[in-house]
Amino acid sequence: MSKTHFFDSYALLGRNKPAIFNTIHLMEKEAVGADIEYFEIDFAQPEKIPQLIEGVMKRFCNISCLLNIAGYTDPRSLLSTSLESFEYTYKVNVYSPFMLIKECTRHMKNSGGKIVNVASTAGMGPRPGWLSYASSKAAVISMSQTLTAELAEYGIKIYCVSPGRCATKLRKRLAPEEDPATIMQPKDVAEVICKLVAPEEQCLDGQNIVIRKQV
Ligand SMILES: NC(=O)c1ccc[n+]([C@@H]2O[C@H](COP(=O)([O-])OP(=O)(O)OC[C@H]3O[C@@H](n4cnc5c(N)ncnc54)[C@H](OP(=O)(O)O)[C@@H]3O)[C@@H](O)[C@H]2O)c1
Structure with missing residues (x-):
């Protein structure tokens, strides 16, 4: 497995306290001595992100890498998709990553850094019955490509990964x-993300990197 810890400190952002504390417990075994802190946020409330990132900065004084991983799906056909469900999907999958990138860039723009956005192969072609999810992931791919060019002048690299079918709760x-x-198993995707955040990786930003197990 690739080296999995490149940083001295980690901020874990999310709403599921027991699951995140379980992750912290696992990370403490892997990244011995790292300073790890949990920050509570529901990504259906992207307007709370500026205050959240202020809190992260107060605690750690620096942000050098952002991983946008959280995602939501409510797979339905057009006529059974409510505006509420469509909006909720976009808040978690698009508006929150947008706000996280924006607020982190304020702090990363002087020293550079890396951002990894998790999109999906569902965002790369038609997925009948998955309208809100597939279109939100297409937006993540597009946002990543636009921002790669826009943020290059600050030394910020944007990576976009699009996993295929992977054995998780969402799938x-x-x-x-x-x-x-x-x-495909979650560790297969995690290993690719580790390679992207490794300091030696300098050439794969700006692409939509498909991670798929051929069966
Ligand atoms: N699994 C696949 O086949 C597949 C394929 C392509 C892309 N992806 C993408 O991979 C990423 C990770 O998903 P996964 O497959 O690992 O599924 P998962 O196990 O269901 O993980 C989704 C994560 O997003 C979090 N989340 C969802 N809504 C949230 C909210 N409102 N506020 C805070 N956190 C929230 C969940 O936390 P809670 O515990 O709080 O719900 C959970 O940690 C997603 O962006 C997904 O779209 C997955």
Whole structure:
């Protein structure tokens, strides 16, 4: 496995306290001595992100890498998709990454850094029945490409990864009948992200990097 810890400190952002504390526990074994802190946020409330990032800065004084990983799906056909569900999906999948990138860039623009956005192969072509999710991921791919060019002058690299089918809770909502053992596992995606944030990686920004297990 690639080296998984390149930093002295980590801020974990999310709403699920027990799950995040479990992650912190696992990270403490891997990144011995790292300073790790949990910051509570519901990404359905992107307007709270400026205050959140202020809190991160107060605690750590610096931000050099941002991973936008959280995602939501409510797979429905057009006529059964409510405005509320469409908006919720966009708040979590698009507006929150937008606000996180914007607020982190304020602090990264003097010293550079890396941003990784998790999109999806669902955002790369038609996915009947998954309108809100697929279109939100297409927006993430586009936003990443635009910002790669826009933020290059600050030494900020933007990476976009688009995983295919991966055995997680979210995939279970999209394909409830599928056997998770037959598809890509989360560690396969995590390993690619580790390679992207590694200091030696300098050339893969600005692309939509597809991560897919061929079966
Ligand atoms: N699994 C796949 O096949 C696949 C394929 C392509 C792309 N992706 C993308 O990969 C990323 C990770 O998803 P996953 O597959 O690992 O699914 P997952 O296990 O369901 O993880 C989704 C994460 O997003 C968090 N989240 C969702 N809504 C949130 C909210 N309102 N506020 C704060 N956190 C929220 C969840 O936290 P809670 O515990 O609080 O819900 C959870 O930690 C997502 O962006 C997803 O779209 C997944």
